[in-house]
Amino acid sequence: MWVYKLILAAVAVILIEAYLTTKYGLSRVSLERSFDTMHANFGQSIHMIEKISNRKLLPVPWLKVESRIDAGLRFGLQEDMNILQDEFHISAFCMMPYTRIIRTHTVKCTKRGYYHLKSAALTCRSITGNVITMSDITTDARLYVFPRILKLPELNLPSHSWQGDNVVRRWILEDPFIRAGVREYTTSDPMKNINWKASARFGTLYVNQYEPTARHRLMILLNVDTKPYQWTITDEPERVEYGISVAATILEYAFKNVIEAGFGSNAFLKDMEKSPIRINPTTSNQHRVMILENLARMVILRSVSFPALLEQELERNPNHTDYLLITAVVDQDIQDRIYRLRAMGNAVEILKI
Numbered sequence: 001m002w003v004y005k006l007i008l009a010a011v012a013v014i015l016i017e018a019y020l021t022t023k024y025g026l027s028r029v030s031l032e033r034s035f036d037t038m039h040a041n042f043g044q045s046i047h048m049i050e051k052i053s054n055r056k057l058l059p060v061p062w063l064k065v066e067s068r069i070d071a072g073l074r075f076g077l078q079e080d081m082n083i084l085q086d087e088f089h090i091s092a093f094c095m096m097p098y099t100r101i102i103r104t105h106t107v108k109c110t111k112r113g114y115y116h117l118k119s120a121a122l123t124c125r126s127i128t129g130n131v132i133t134m135s136d137i138t139t140d141a142r143l144y145v146f147p148r149i150l151k152l153p154e155l156n157l158p159s160h161s162w163q164g165d166n167v168v169r170r171w172i173l174e175d176p177f178i179r180a181g182v183r184e185y186t187t188s189d190p191m192k193n194i195n196w197k198a199s200a201r202f203g204t205l206y207v208n209q210y211e212p213t214a215r216h217r218l219m220i221l222l223n224v225d226t227k228p229y230q231w232t233i234t235d236e237p238e239r240v241e242y243g244i245s246v247a248a249t250i251l252e253y254a255f256k257n258v259i260e261a262g263f264g265s266n267a268f269l270k271d272m273e274k275s276p277i278r279i280n281p282t283t284s285n286q287h288r289v290m291i292l293e294n295l296a297r298m299v300i301l302r303s304v305s306f307p308a309l310l311e312q313e314l315e316r317n318p319n320h321t322d323y324l325l326i327t328a329v330v331d332q333d334i335q336d337r338i339y340r341l342r343a344m345g346n347a348v349e350i351l352k353i
Contacts, residue, residue: 025124072111223327
């Protein structure tokens with residue numbers, strides 16, 4: 001008789017445990033995720049902190065946490081986590097009453113992008129495993145991975161006043177009517193600037209030096225189209241990614257040398273309105289971070305055509321602005337707008353990718 005009572009008691013316990021698991025298994029169970037930084041550079045290793053809590057008296061005998069994380073964030077191997085196809089992360093726990101588990105994952109940033117970990121799926125099972133409760137939980141971990149920065153001497157930059165062997169710390173135009181003195185001749189100086197009297201006096205070539213009277217601004221415009229009249233996603237994303245890295249490299253150079261710099265593109269930003277990107281030129285560090293965030297968040301899809309983007313620039317009536325166009329294609333529509341920009345007193349250079 002006692003055997004039957006034991007069996008009945010065991011069945012009763014299993015049924016009660018199954019009922020409690022169904023009703024309260026995921027109650028007061030929480031998941032929090034955060035990165036130890038908001039901004040990371042391409043190739044940098046950072047940490048993601050994960051906190052799983054069971055804030056109730058009832059234990060959770062088996063808890064599974066599943067989430068999809070972009071493969072651009074590469075996680076290190078851990079015994080309690082399984083990663084499928086580089087994207088699907090699965091972990092399992094046994095949560096005792098009023099328990100918190102804190103895990104720190106080492107993450108390598110292998111791809112430019114904006115990463116927002118919005119949710120995870122929780123699954124709770126009873127002791128016998130035949131009762132399952134599932135729920136989605138909201139998380140809010142955000143990370144900007146900035147583009148890869150290239151070495152400036154390796155870039156095929158157009159020859160222009162803001163780059164070269166003699167790096168200046170200000171963006172200037174020289175006024176040929178205000179002479180500040182003379183200095184020794186360099187191979188980059190035009191022959192018309194040679195001061196022959198000073199050269200004869202000192203026995204070596206000297207050139208006139210002029211006062212800076214105008215401050216120029218650099219505006220970088222990136223075209224995400226790689227073919228004329230392209231409407232679908234590009235089949236050469238690596239070319240556009242290179243263009244993004246080129247833009248980031250030149251912008252870093254500009255801000256380092258206190259050059260007013262801005263950025264625009266006919267792409268749009270991930271998880272935001274499908275409209276062109278434009279940030280006015282300035283020199284503040286906050287402005288620099290904003291541009292890098294936009295470069296990280298860029299989707300390689302057009303919002304408008306590149307000629308339409310240039311037309312928007314023309315409508316602003318710019319002057320004394322140096323435009324650098326980073327593009328894989330230059331057609332007649334683009335050339336026409338370049339001519340109009342130059343006619344308004346702007347310098348325009350093209351960097352083909």
